[in-house]
Amino acid sequence: xxxxxxxxxxxxxxxxxxxxxxxxxxxxxxxxxxxxxxxxxxxxxxxxxxxxxxxxxxxxxxxxxxxxxxxxxxxxxxxxxxxxxxxxxxxxxxxxxxxxxxxxxxx
Numbered sequence: 001x002x003x004x005x006x007x008x009x010x011x012x013x014x015x016x017x018x019x020x021x022x023x024x025x026x027x028x029x030x031x032x033x034x035x036x037x038x039x040x041x042x043x044x045x046x047x048x049x050x051x052x053x054x055x056x057x058x059x060x061x062x063x064x065x066x067x068x069x070x071x072x073x074x075x076x077x078x079x080x081x082x083x084x085x086x087x088x089x090x091x092x093x094x095x096x097x098x099x100x101x102x103x104x105x106x107x
Contacts, residue, residue, distance in 0.1 A: 002094065003044035003068060010037025023082045036071075043067045047101065062105055069098035 010018065010033050018025045018033060025033045046064030049057035076091030 001044070003040045003047075007037040007040030007042075007044065010034065010040065022087070023084045024078055039067075040071070043071065050105075058105070062102065065098050065101045065105065069095055069102065072098060 009021075013021075015025065015030050015033075043064045046057075046060050047068065048061075049064075050061045072091045072095035076088045076095060079085070079088035079091060
């Protein structure tokens, strides 16, 4: 659910609001922020798809959980580089959650 909210914010918030909330949007084109937001929404929905049908969407869910893990690690490193330890910690927690989902759904 965090990824749905974070992605929605990146897609809908103004550039000024995002710059006030996050440190990294200042360094990239606003289109990159929107693309990352859309990616976060897609990954979050992909993780939730097994609620519709486990048999049809199990692999999609695993792939999306892996994508969330990669995205959380990359963004965590970026936040550390930009000296934003609070957001780096949030990404570390999200990476742990994604790893737990992968472990729990892997068979």
